[in-house]
Every structure is written in structure tokens, then in C-alpha cells.
Amino acid sequence: MSESLQALAEKVAERFGAAIEGSAIERNELTLEVAAGSLREVCTALRDEEAFAFEQLIDLCGVDYSAYGRDEWDGENGPDTGFSRGVEGGSGRDCAFTPKARFAVVYHLLSVKYNRRLRLRAFVADESLPRIDSLVDIWSAANWFEREAFDLYGILFDGHPDLRRILTDYGFVGHPFRKDFPLSGHVEMRYDPEKRRVVYEPVSIDPRTLVPRVIRDDHRYLGDGEAHES
Template sequence: MSAKLEHLSAQLKLALGDTLVRLEHKLDEITVEVAAKHLTVAAEKLKAHAELQFEQLIDLCGVDYSEYADGLWEGPRFAVVIHLLSVSLNQRVRLRAFATDDGFPVFPTLVDVWPVANWFEREAFDLYGMMFENHPDLRRLLTDYGFVGHPFRKDFPMIGNVEMRYDPVQQRVIYQPVSIDLRNNVPRVIREEGAHRG
């Protein structure tokens, strides 16, 4: 690990203190994990700390770990992952928090820390069903208002639940249950390293 990453790691541990659950180094990147209830406090510290200055949120996304590690994952199902950039200090960090309830994943909003989180949180709500407490306008962003379910969840059917089509008799677009048959999916094949790919 480079001296810069070692310094960043030490400063992250110092700044986050008791809110830090885990700090990981992989592929020259640092991921810090905090409990969902400490997400706002951790975000404020990451932004304000003199040696960190993560003033820019680049991305916030949801993750569904239910099929992670070929189904061997035993931890919480849903996490929010935030990528932060310090333009001032030219450094990056990934912040992750897991929801405590798999049936109803809830996180505090980060809109007051980084206003750009607004649409990212709406996207995570729409696609994963994640709720963000105190979000100023939490509503669907990418799917239709009447859409049922959250399409990025691993248990969402690949063919969906409803389809829309133009009905010439009613002269409008209508929604109806999916009329196509389930498809057999080709199982994912993991090849051994160095295997011939012909």
C-alpha cells in the first residue's frame, strides 16, 4: 500500500472513530463501512475533516447482496454505497452502510450534506425500494408511477410483472399482466483461471 493510502487510512480511522465498523483496502481503493444509524454523522466528518475534505459525492447506489458470493452471503441484504472525491486533496473513498431490516431497508438521507444525493437516493428508492428518512422528495425517478416492485432487486422477475401495449379498441396504452412465458436462463459458468476459451 502506498504512503498516501496509508495516510488516508489513518486519517479515516481518526476522523470516524467509533462510527467506523470496518475499513478495507482492495485494488488501491479504500472502503469504509459504518452503521446505517451513523451514516449522516460519518458523512459530515468525511466532508469537514481537514485531512479528508470529501466535498464531492460522485455516486450513491443501492446494492442487493442476496445472491452475492454464489448465494453464500450471510450478512444483511441491502447496502447503500457512496463514492466520494476530495478535489482539494486528490483522494477518493468508498463509504458503505447496510440496512438493519432486509424487509424494509431504511437509511438517513445525505441531501443535507451533499445536495447532489437527491436524485441518487431517488434512484435507489425506485430500483431497490430503499427508503431515505427526511428526503425532501422521495418518489420514483426511472419507472412509471404505477410500476409494481423494484426492478434491481435480485428477486424481481426478469420478465417483469406487467406489460403495456396499445389497445386499438380503447385507443390508448393499457397495462396488463405479463403474457410471455418464463424463459430458461443459461446458468453462469465460472471458468478456472487459465482455461482455454476457444
């Protein structure tokens, strides 16, 4: 499988040249990094040219890499009693992948003709106003996927015919999948019997850090008395 994926990666790199900024094969999956400015050209060719024939877009999602590579718990060497609160970057593990920007859009393509899949990733340069070209006219399935990425990450898709929220409410503030979005949100809503409508108010929950609780109840962690009783 990896040999066929490597051959596909070489074929794509030869066809598109500098538009392909990187490639990686992990877990028998090929990921190509595409320059955002060349995205439409590359995707059109991947769909139409006989050598590729990726007829279907099966998924599209946004990614926020702002906290990538920073962890707060060492999940591989936790103590027997569970995990205590760690510090940012506590485990000190190195990441093999270094993001080029905070936001990226990831596309998953399927070739029914050749029975193979391809992942494309395009980084969005402007963090304050992330935007990239829409692919709705190339794959119509991109329509709701792009609306979802706009709703959850705030990524704008230029040329989308109807770019508006799809999962959150019309009055929702912010984009909930961004890493800097608070877990409790910014506002909460309730029904006001006097006004006879739903009203929005500043969230009343105090922001706090959630610490995972690990409960182990097998024989290794029972006390001596409990172990003998069982």
C-alpha cells in the first residue's frame, strides 16, 4: 500500500510542482500540503484528469494549530493514582510536524475509479481573518462542510454561495472550535417569561480548568483487605 501511495505522491508532485509544498505517508494514508493560492487549480485537476480521478469530496474540516504540540499531562507515564495538574508543555515531547500557520483546511478525497483516498491540507495565512477559496463549484459536497468550518473556526470561504452558520444559533458569539474559545462560552440563553422570548446574557459559569479524573478499580489498585475479600 505504501508503495502505491508513494507513487501517487510522486505523480502529484511532478504534475503540480511548487503548488505541492510537502507530503507525508502515515498509517497508510497520504497527506499532501497544497499552497492555498493553488488550491482550486490542483483540486480541479485531481477531479478531472484521468491519472487521478478523485470524483468525490468525502470530508472537509478546519484545524486550529494554535496549541499544537503543547500538552498538560504525560498520558504515557501517569501515576497509579491518576493524573495531577501539569504545566504547559509538561511532558516535553517533540512533535514531528510543525504547522506553518494557525489555521488550516483539510480535504479528504476519494477516487472510486482507482479505489484510493487522498488528504489535502492548505494553510490559511491570515490569522486575524482566515480565508481561502471555496470548492463548492468543484465538489458540491463542500457546501455544508465549508459552512461548518466557517461556523466552528471562523474560516471564510471566498465564492461560497451561502456562507452562514449551520450548527450554532444565529446570535452565537465566537467560533467554538477555536482553541482560545472558553469551555463555558461567552453568553448563555434562557426563556424570559416577562418578555416572552429567549434572551441572551453573559455566561454565569466561572471559567475553570477541568482536570480529568481517572478511576481504577481492578485488583492492582485495591487495598489488601479489599483484595482478600474479593
